Amino acid sequence: MAKAEKAAAVAELKSEFESSSGAVLTEYRGLTVAQLKELRTNLGENAKFAVVKNTLTKRAANEAGVDEQFRELLEGPSAIAFVRGDVVEAAKGLRDFAKANPLLVIKGGFIDGKSMDAAEITRLADLESREVLLAKLAGAMKGSMANAAALFNALPTQAAQLAEALRAKREAAGETADAPADALAAEAAEAADEAPAE
Numbered sequence: 702m703a704k705a706e707k708a709a710a711v712a713e714l715k716s717e718f719e720s721s722s723g724a725v726l727t728e729y730r731g732l733t734v735a736q737l738k739e740l741r742t743n744l745g746e747n748a749k750f751a752v753v754k755n756t757l758t759k760r761a762a763n764e765a766g767v768d769e770q771f772r773e774l775l776e777g778p779s780a781i782a783f784v785r786g787d788v789v790e791a792a793k794g795l796r797d798f799a800k801a802n803p804l805l806v807i808k809g810g811f812i813d814g815k816s817m818d819a820a821e822i823t824r825l826a827d828l829e830s831r832e833v834l835l836a837k838l839a840g841a842m843k844g845s846m847a848n849a850a851a852l853f854n855a856l857p858t859q860a861a862q863l864a865e866a867l868r869a870k871r872e873a874a875g876e877t878a879d880a881p882a883d884a885l886a887a888e889a890a891e892a893a894d895e896a897p898a899e
Contacts, residue, residue, distance in 0.1 A: 707757060714753065714761030721749075723784040723812035725795055725822055726771065730778045731804040737780075740805070744794045747786035753779055770816045774808045781810075788812050792826035 718724060729737065729752065741750045755775040762772050784791040799805045807819045817825070 710754070710757050711761045711764065714758055715765045717749070717751070717781075717783045718762060718765035718767055721783040721785060723788050723791070723810060724767075724771070725782040725784065725792065725810035726774050726808045727780050727782065727795065727799075728777050728806040728808060729780045729804070732802060736802055736804075740794075740798050740802075743798055744782060744791060747794065748782040748784045748791040750780060750782045753781055755779055767811060771809065771811050779808075784812070789825060789828050792822050796823055796826040 725748075732740075737750070737752075744750055758779065758781070759772050759775055762775075782791060782795055795805070795807055799807055807822055809816070809818045810822060811817060812822075812825070
């Protein structure tokens with residue numbers, strides 16, 4: 702490989718490291734071209750799977766400021782999944798493919814600047830996808846908002862019920878409707894304090 706080609710390859714890898722939300726390093730020794738194509742298809746838009754030269758990748762990782770632990774994993778035939786979308790989905794794709802094709806070995810990687818070993822990446826694959834977690838969060842927020850709305854709607858209703866109960870009490874006691882407003886307000890406040898909370 703000519704010097705200019707090496708420099709271009711390092712620059713491209715550096716760009717991939719910097720623009721990706723993560724990178725998962727694998728060993729692919731023994732996989733066929735058809736199997737690698739199947740893996741790329743399975744990863745879809747979430748990740749770009751590239752077979753790399755270790756020496757060039759180490760230089761690019763160094764220039765991109767990638768954790769040294771990642772660079773130490775660059776031994777033997779290496780390929781990297783540069784994660785662009787949901788890191789959980791990409792980790793699931795790699796884990797599932799590795800289960801079906803044991804020749805693909807996940808070595809480790811980094812996600813959002815944090816170095817991860819193979820076991821951590823497998824645990825990451827066990828999480829629910831970002832969309833599912835967001836849907837659960839939205840459902841929880843919707844439930845909380847519905848409870849708050851019901852509480853706010855109950856306050857005017859309770860105030861009206863208290864005012865009606867006070868009016869009926871006064872009527873039963875034979876008081877006139879011309880009672881001073883201050884006394885009426887004081888009795889309403891007293892009744893509100895005595896009312897059971899819902």
